[in-house]
Amino acid sequence: xxxxxxxxxxxxxxxxxxxxxxxxxxxxxxxxxxxxxxxxxxxxxxxxxxxxxxxxxxxxxxxxxxxxxxxxxxxxxxxxxxxxxxxxxxxxxxxxxxxxxxxxxxxxxxxxxxxxxxxxxxxxxxxxxxxxxxxxxxxxxxxxxxxxxxxxxxxxxxxxxxxxxxxxxxxxxxxxxxxxxxxxxxxxxxxxxxxxxxxxxxxxxxxxxxxxxxxxxxxxxxxxxxxxxxxxxxxxxxxxxxxxxxxxxxxxxxxxxxxxxxxxxxxxxxxxxxxxxxxxxxxxxxxxxxxxxxxxxxxxxxxxxxxxxx
Amino acid sequence: xxxxxxxxxxxxxxxxxxxxxxxxxxxxxxxxxxxxxxxxxxxxxxxxxxxxxxxxxxxxxxxxxxxxxxxxxxxxxxxxxxxxxxxxxxxxxxxxxxxxxxxxxxxxxxxxxxxxxxxxxxxxxxxxxxxxxxxxxxxxxxxxxxxxxxxxxxxxxxxxxxxxxxxxxxxxxxxxxxxxxxxxxxxxxxxxxxxxxxxxxxxxxxxxxxxxxxxxxxxxxxxxxxxxxxxxxxxxxxxxxxxxxxxxxxxxxxxxxxxxxxxxxxxxxxxxxxxxxxxxxxxxxxxxxxxxxxxxxxxxxxxxxxxxxx
DNA sequence: GGAACCATGCAGAATAATTGCATGATCGAC
DNA sequence: GTCGATCATGCAATTATTCTGCATGGTTCC
Numbered sequence: 030x031x032x033x034x035x036x037x038x039x040x041x042x043x044x045x046x047x048x049x050x051x052x053x054x055x056x057x058x059x060x061x062x063x064x065x066x067x068x069x070x071x072x073x074x075x076x077x078x079x080x081x082x083x084x085x086x087x088x089x090x091x092x093x094x095x096x097x098x099x100x101x102x103x104x105x106x107x108x109x110x111x112x113x114x115x116x117x118x119x120x121x122x123x124x125x126x127x128x129x130x131x132x133x134x135x136x137x138x139x140x141x142x143x144x145x146x147x148x149x150x151x152x153x154x155x156x157x158x159x160x161x162x163x164x165x166x167x168x169x170x171x172x173x174x175x176x177x178x179x180x181x182x183x184x185x186x187x188x189x190x191x192x193x194x195x196x197x198x199x200x201x202x203x204x205x206x207x208x209x210x211x212x213x214x215x216x217x218x219x220x221x222x223x224x225x226x227x228x229x230x231x232x233x234x235x236x237x238x239x240x241x242x243x244x245x246x247x248x249x250x251x252x253x254x255x256x257x258x259x260x261x262x263x264x265x266x267x268x269x270x271x272x273x274x275x276x277x278x279x280x281x282x283x284x285x286x287x288x289x290x291x292x293x294x295x296x297x298x299x300x301x302x303x304x305x306x307x308x309x310x311x312x313x314x315x316x317x318x319x320x321x322x323x324x325x326x327x328x329x330x331x332x333x334x335x336x337x338x339x
Numbered sequence: 340x341x342x343x344x345x346x347x348x349x350x351x352x353x354x355x356x357x358x359x360x361x362x363x364x365x366x367x368x369x370x371x372x373x374x375x376x377x378x379x380x381x382x383x384x385x386x387x388x389x390x391x392x393x394x395x396x397x398x399x400x401x402x403x404x405x406x407x408x409x410x411x412x413x414x415x416x417x418x419x420x421x422x423x424x425x426x427x428x429x430x431x432x433x434x435x436x437x438x439x440x441x442x443x444x445x446x447x448x449x450x451x452x453x454x455x456x457x458x459x460x461x462x463x464x465x466x467x468x469x470x471x472x473x474x475x476x477x478x479x480x481x482x483x484x485x486x487x488x489x490x491x492x493x494x495x496x497x498x499x500x501x502x503x504x505x506x507x508x509x510x511x512x513x514x515x516x517x518x519x520x521x522x523x524x525x526x527x528x529x530x531x532x533x534x535x536x537x538x539x540x541x542x543x544x545x546x547x548x549x550x551x552x553x554x555x556x557x558x559x560x561x562x563x564x565x566x567x568x569x570x571x572x573x574x575x576x577x578x579x580x581x582x583x584x585x586x587x588x589x590x591x592x593x594x595x596x597x598x599x600x601x602x603x604x605x606x607x608x609x610x611x612x613x614x615x616x617x618x619x620x621x622x623x624x625x626x627x628x629x630x631x632x633x634x635x636x637x638x639x640x641x642x643x644x645x646x647x648x649x
Numbered sequence: 650g651g652a653a654c655c656a657t658g659c660a661g662a663a664t665a666a667t668t669g670c671a672t673g674a675t676c677g678a679c
Numbered sequence: 680g681t682c683g684a685t686c687a688t689g690c691a692a693t694t695a696t697t698c699t700g701c702a703t704g705g706t707t708c709c
Binding site: 371374378394397 | 697698699700701705706707
Binding site: 650654660661662663666671674676678679 | 692698708
């Protein structure tokens, strides 16, 4: 996808200062130096005839005028994205760089086939895949370093109402229960999450998305899990399970190493899922490369596709 | 008012090429050289990854992609204008240059008092008034050389649907009949346009707005005028009237030199008017300086104000 | 066929943006 | 309090970008 021509880059600088809170952090995100950022914001402020930044502590704070500008900037960027999308749709052979990003599992299981498919259908596009946490995915979208992101919702993730992004539910990734081989639950024909209420649990570190996900799932199923261990990677968790330290929940999308464990699909209404969202910059959802990528991901996935119109 | 920051100036260049048809004319309007315009358009095209201009005869023609870009550019500019307006409304003391323009009569009768009033209310604003034909007024708005224009509708004027402009009816300027002193019509207590059906008429040159205006008025009143002479300036027309060559219609707003003529207000339903419109760039209508200027013009005018919401 | 007009490319000039450091100011820790 | 860390900004030098002036090649009109 092309970079932001159309909108003056000074606005992007201001937006980055707003996003990252400090001039220095904005500079880092833009691959600039702090003094360049400072200079450009000052310049924008002069051209607009208003103050945009005010010193606050050792950093800066946005003025009311800056917030006005940023609110309108969202509209501008969305319109620019729609333009790029429309142009790409009218051109026979889109050209340029298209970057997909997504959290670990998505990056390993969903993005490579989609990218490969796109490369075949649009040979003149250079494709790039970045594995990044959801929060960083949104940063990548905003800075133009990525064009489509697969994310899950976390507490740090922008809300759906954020006018800078489009977030569309893409598919639901159900969670499987992983138990050691020969575990009592493997003898049941159908396993419900509540069946595992008395087991020792292995969850993510407090505060992580995975921790919340498991906790919420258990609460919904009607019990508070007995937390025996913490593990933040599937590999670690699976190893603990294999050695009989407890059980874990893993998304279907996640591939596990070869351990003596059994993956049990969960049934019942409370069967927990991890919802995968497709995020773009506002206005970029209809870009032909975006729709092609999402189509491919939806159609090739064995997971339930969310047919919701966000 | 501030110049166009926010939107990349390359878009303005493309818009100017579209508006003026040739690279050379666009360059002139932007105070650039043709090669600079050519360079910038090429650059925009490269950044967007599309062709924007194609050679056509000895000039250039816009591609479909260029038209797509321009359609979106209209939205961008409108949003930028709304931003400027909102910023100016939040700032206690607007600063900068504010330019009013209008056709001759408006420039001499309506703009000076409005400008004077603005200068008093906004001392830090530099005011500028430009007298220009309606068509050029729109060019001035587009190029940012003017911020508010008083125009009348002509055949060359952009239609109300043009998304680059806001055109709001401001006031109706009724046309008076000008006859020599002692003319038979001066003895009537009320004069209808139809009463002048048999007089020799002095109108503008064919094709001018004034010509159309008079012709339409007469047609509406139910007669085809007997055109004896053509005069494009009030001064000339009045002189001809004074010497008994015929009669003319002049807008109430127009001041006439001291000739032995009588101005007769017209009554009746068919009483012709010249509608004065206030034009701004799209989105600029709510700028505090614009609203202040229009308020002043409306309130100080003895002419019927159009209370229409355009 | 020639003159006028138009767009574009290129080298050099003018302009603008960016860096690298130095300064001053604030905050937290000890 | 004082020191070190963090942050923003200003300035001079460097670097990148943009613009001009002219030359070229194509097109139209007379």
